Amino acid sequence: xxxxxxxxxxxxxxxxxxxxxxxxxxxxxxxxxxxxxxxxxxxxxxxxxxxxxxxxxxxxxxxxxxxxxxxxxxxxxxxxxxxxxxxxxxxxxxxxxxxxxxxxxxxxxxxxxxxxxxxxxxxxxxxxxxxxxxxxxxxxxxxxxxxxxxxxxxxxxxxxxxxxxxxxxxxxxxxxxxxxxxxxxxxxxxxxxxxxxxxxxxxxxxxxxxxxxxxxxxxxxxxxxxxxxxxxxxxxxxxxxxxxxxxxxxxxxxxxxxxxxxxxxxxxxxxxxxxxxxxxxxxxxxxxxxxxxxxxxxxxxxxxxxxxxxxxxxxxxxx
Numbered sequence: 001x002x003x004x005x006x007x008x009x010x011x012x013x014x015x016x017x018x019x020x021x022x023x024x025x026x027x028x029x030x031x032x033x034x035x036x037x038x039x040x041x042x043x044x045x046x047x048x049x050x051x052x053x054x055x056x057x058x059x060x061x062x063x064x065x066x067x068x069x070x071x072x073x074x075x076x077x078x079x080x081x082x083x084x085x086x087x088x089x090x091x092x093x094x095x096x097x098x099x100x101x102x103x104x105x106x107x108x109x110x111x112x113x114x115x116x117x118x119x120x121x122x123x124x125x126x127x128x129x130x131x132x133x134x135x136x137x138x139x140x141x142x143x144x145x146x147x148x149x150x151x152x153x154x155x156x157x158x159x160x161x162x163x164x165x166x167x168x169x170x171x172x173x174x175x176x177x178x179x180x181x182x183x184x185x186x187x188x189x190x191x192x193x194x195x196x197x198x199x200x201x202x203x204x205x206x207x208x209x210x211x212x213x214x215x216x217x218x219x220x221x222x223x224x225x226x227x228x229x230x231x232x233x234x235x236x237x238x239x240x241x242x243x244x245x246x247x248x249x250x251x252x253x254x255x256x257x258x259x260x261x262x263x264x265x266x267x268x269x270x271x272x273x274x275x276x277x278x279x280x281x282x283x284x285x286x287x288x289x290x291x292x293x294x295x296x297x298x299x300x301x302x303x304x305x306x307x308x309x310x311x312x313x314x315x316x317x318x319x
Contacts, residue, residue, distance in 0.1 A: 007261035008148050009107055009286040015257025016103055018235055019249040020051050021273050051278060054097045056083055061104040062285045066292050071119050094213030095136035096247045098126055103254055106141035108293055110148040116141060132173050135165045136217050147258040154228045158183040178218035186225055192237050195222055216244045220251035231256045231264040
């Protein structure tokens, strides 16, 4: 076991929030690539606490899973109605927003691919049963599932995703076409600018706007898979794509965080996040979510000298 499951849960949740927590609105994406980050200014504090609607939806999902021990959409929406973010849920979410909102489901049901798919389809009302939105949700969730089970091979990830969502009969969809392009570009070692140019050129040929939601997902996979072992570089490049940067960074951060665990997130970024209540909240939620997933009644009751090792099934091997 390379990293504990808890550290991967923490990495995925904190990674999905890294841009919102560390940068005020309007900040340049390049700041993420800096050597150090300082505490948020006092005037930025309230802005940083107000997470996006879809990150707040995901937070309510985590709290509902913890409270119910299973996926309960009625309870999930009940929690959401108590937050200011419920006012922003008047429009149908995009594919990338749906993928971001359902990250908690991917974490909680990661060990069973069939059950994961079933639980995600239970949430289809969120994106009003749009087939293309479903494939984006499945793609991100499946990648997170593989990372948490330590079965993610970056050379074969995209082909495996295509197989996983293949029975949706959307193999010629914009997302699947862009993922195929990303796979070819990764094999060639193409840089970020080359990738953006190629995706833009292909979109123009097909008469599709490049800035659509599926592009954020394709770019998130590119930024993660081009530097899978470097969390900082992956999310910094995602911020520079210019296409829905907040969501692209969030998805890239979730993938890189699940793969590298919270240990892969730069220390100074973690320290900065710890100074913001939303950062501490999500680390605590990761702890509690793992407790419920593992069937632990109260992990805090364990003595300091008692070791605790938890991993997905068949990951911990006998010595």
